[in-house]
Amino acid sequence: MMVRLVILAELVAIAAAFAMPESLQGWVLMSLVLATAALMVAIFLPPSSLGLARLLRPSLVAVLAAPALWMALQAVPMPIGKLGNPIWATASATLNEPLAEKITVDTTATMFSLVQYCAVLAAALIAAAIALDRYRAAQLLHILLSIATIVTAMWFGREIAGVAGPDGSPIAVLGVLLSCATAIRAVDQVLRRSRPRTIALSPLPALSAAIIAMIICMAALLIRANSTAVVAALLGSEILLSVFAVRRWFPGLWGTAGVLATATIIFIATATVIPFRTNTDLTIVLSTSSQAATERMLQDVAPVGSGAGASTVLLPIFQDAGVGDSPERPTAAATIVIDMGWAFLCALVVAALLCASILIRRALSRTYDYVFPALGAGALIAVTILAFSDHGILGLGASLLIAALFGLAFGQSLSGAERDAISSETKATSDQIANQAPAPRRRLTSASVTIWPRVSLMVLGIVLIVQAAWMALPDRYFGARSSLPSVLSTAAAGPNAMSKTVSLAAAREDLWIRGGPSFTRDSALAADEQRTAPPMTSDEFARALRSSPLRGDIWLLLAATSKHSSPQPSTAAMLRMSYYTAPNDLDLLPLRVSVALAADAMVRDTDLRELIKRDVSLVVRHRPALKPALVTAYRSASADGKIYLEGLISELDPAFLDQVHARSSRMGSR
Known part of the structure; x- marks a missing residue:
């Protein structure tokens, strides 16, 4: 019952982010729902559940907390004046009062970025906890596919009707990858149904739904004529298909090497189709829209950035006059550089490539359920490409959907993780089809195993509640x-x-x-x-x-x-x-x-x-x-x-x- 409530909370949070992306009520609802789900997982996590502890190690907790700490550091007064942005000294002289210098040029914008990052982190960790059970992971996969398909269909309808709205290309790309993963999983179940002692529902409905979703998402991308998004979807799907080919037809070292070599050649050949811009900054090299103001901002950016969320505040200063009806949107990569600095973007790209390689390696080591880590690897490649072409992946709804997808991938990336958090109603069935993994050499006590996941999720839930109160209370006191x-x-x-x-x-x-x-x-x-x-x-x-x-x-x-x-x-x-x-x-x-x-x-x-x-x-x-x-x-x-x-x-x-x-x-x- 608790798991069903957590899945519902994840669904409500993502739906609220898409339905009310510019509504204060939507942000507050999203924070409260994710906070409740995080606290539920932290409190009711079974002591025998080792899977989440394997994933959420102290070192990983430190890595995930680093961006939040950096955002918080940008918003606090600097002990040395030269570390802060010069705008604070200018404003202090104009107001004729002392103002503490900070790295960020806008404290409130940075705080909103911190709210979004905490929500994204909570969505990923909750999805990982849900995905420890293979059946819950399948349910979450179908839910994410439904959300991506519905959002893409709505965006597709707006494009046909000529109604202005946010770019839905990133969601359509995720929809292609999710439908491809669902179809591969269904085909794999069909191929295994003839085996004895295998209990599984009919995969045909899932396969039919995946084909319909694939048609909708690919049609939206092709009609939108966004070549970069199409290539990103194809490259991500290529990783899924390569892992499927290795697991089904080319096992062994030489078979794996052959498939990966072929996939690499196809990958490079496909990447050459992407239209690259010349004589421009690397972060906007794949953008097809005007980025004149973004280039000026990038030339003026400090090594430590201008503060999370600062790109939106700085854009009116650098853009040309009279572009209010069609404001420029910096790419996600350019936004990260302007907000957080070049070092932060480089660290993100390196981390994405490392995580993709880890997921591919784990997918190739799995006998069953290899689709989930392969999906995460494909999504990492696609999202990295999209970061250099548009801004869409930083949207509230898109970022939550991406976080849930990565949580799903990592939750099912470890062999045998699902047996550590198996639900009581599916335990008998799961024992028959779960992977055969050797028992760990050393057993940890339940308290030491679950302490880091419990503490991390509980702290994150409390932070989300505080942030929701910070957003809701001003609305009550100041009105519309x-x-x-x-x-x-x-x-x-x-x-x-x-x-x-x-x-x-x-x-x-x-x-x-x-x-x-x-x-x-x-x-x-x-x-x-x-x-x-x-x-x-x-x-x-x-x-x-x-x-x-x-x-x-x-x-x-x-x-x-x-x-x-x-x-x-x-x-x-x-x-x-x-x-x-x-x-x-x-x-x-x-x-x-x-x-x-x-x-x-x-x-x-x-x-x-x-x-x-x-x-x-x-x-x-x-x-x-x-x-x-x-x-x-x-x-x-x-x-x-x-x-x-x-x-x-x-x-x-x-x-x-x-x-x-x-x-x-x-x-x-x-």
């Missing part, structure tokens, strides 16, 4: 997140009208920034909360910047709210930070121009004059739809501001200057 672009547009209509809506939106942005998911709730509820919420002050905007100093929108709102209460040099410094941290965000342009032209002191600032000129030129020449914002800014501008704006417009578009005067006169007469 307003759409900041619409708030800024409203604020630009009158620079002096910094309403409750603006204050609430900025406070909400402090908690759920671009580095994390974009959380939304019912608009009616949001409006009601905005009417009842108390107005917030510039101190609360400053509090947001203490964790996210690259927030150009918050710098702008702080400058707008503090220009009457703070000295003009302080307001100019805040406005300058808004320009530097969000130079190409067109949503900020209306309010930013209004604030910049509202005071003579800011208009006389040499640096600000050049920045204002850039914004005005961008509007007049490339974004005529934003011209009404210049009219509004002209009406509220100071005397010097009006003169400077008139001079800029007369140089760029003299005819528009007459319209500015006419519209301003009509609006003033009302």
Whole structure:
């Protein structure tokens, strides 16, 4: 019964990640469900279960905990100032208060990345615990195949209908591998059914389902015309088929060597079909989309990275103006380098290749159930290729599905592991078909055997609960997140009208920034909360910047709210930070121009004059739809501001200057 609940929890967590990837409720539900499952496995793990202890050794626990510790280290103050990112010193000088320097440029973004990694780790360990039983492993394989097929079919439908959405290529690739593994397992059962004393259900339904899933996933990849994803799926499937051929028809050293040599030749030949980009960074060499901003970020990245989740925060600074409708997506490899550093990516690639070789070796040493470790090896190769072509494998749903697949592969990678965690209702049957493995030379006591798995899973479950509370409590106290672009547009209509809506939106942005998911709730509820919420002050905007100093929108709102209460040099410094941290965000342009032209002191600032000129030129020449914002800014501008704006417009578009005067006169007469 406990195992069924754990399997259900794994299914609910993955489904929630796919169904609500940008919902706060989805993240909280996922964390709580995985935490409950981890604690259940830790508490109710049978003392006689040696399989998980064989897999989860102290050395492996340290390796798995290393990325989480590195993310946590990025978010804590550095004892030596030079180790931190320079943005903290700049923000400290602008806010005129001491700020501790950190490696990450955005603490909240790093914390969200830590939440996702802990969830992925929990999903993998729970799947490994489930997969110790061969029958539970088969059930988990079918569940993962169903999820991948359904998600791929939905993505396929959106592609046909022309509806924008996240790229489902990684899920389709996993669907191909899962269907191939299911089909091989079914064929292997058919070939073994004639043997006496073998008890197995009819494999034909599983084989039929695998064929249907294979057709759906391959059709989605081919119609999408993603050649890299197709090659990744073929190479991963090749590993599965090679292991199957060795186990069924070419046993022995020479047969294995022949099959592996043939597979290597086919592997290299297939890899040459992948379209490689030339004269570009290695991390984006397989990407088919524009990566101009990513290349600029990679040139500026520090050896220790900019903090987990920082790539999403840094992208608006490096991307070109006016690309908000189709933002650039760095590849997963480029994202890892920007966030964690080059050394971290190299370690991941080496670890992936080592794990793939270990799984292949274990698959070749198995008599039965070799499909599971072979599936893990194929998925490792496919995922590594996909990491250099797109961003999809880092998505919440995709990462959980990949983690469950790897947990399944490693859970069934050791010969005889399933007999150590056999369930009571299947013990009699399993004893008849389990692999014959020699007993270990030395028996460990149950306490020493299960101490590391129990402690690791219990700590992970507690961490997930704490993280869920961290995400849920701000939602309760601050209410809904307003759409900041619409708030800024409203604020630009009158620079002096910094309403409750603006204050609430900025406070909400402090908690759920671009580095994390974009959380939304019912608009009616949001409006009601905005009417009842108390107005917030510039101190609360400053509090947001203490964790996210690259927030150009918050710098702008702080400058707008503090220009009457703070000295003009302080307001100019805040406005300058808004320009530097969000130079190409067109949503900020209306309010930013209004604030910049509202005071003579800011208009006389040499640096600000050049920045204002850039914004005005961008509007007049490339974004005529934003011209009404210049009219509004002209009406509220100071005397010097009006003169400077008139001079800029007369140089760029003299005819528009007459319209500015006419519209301003009509609006003033009302």
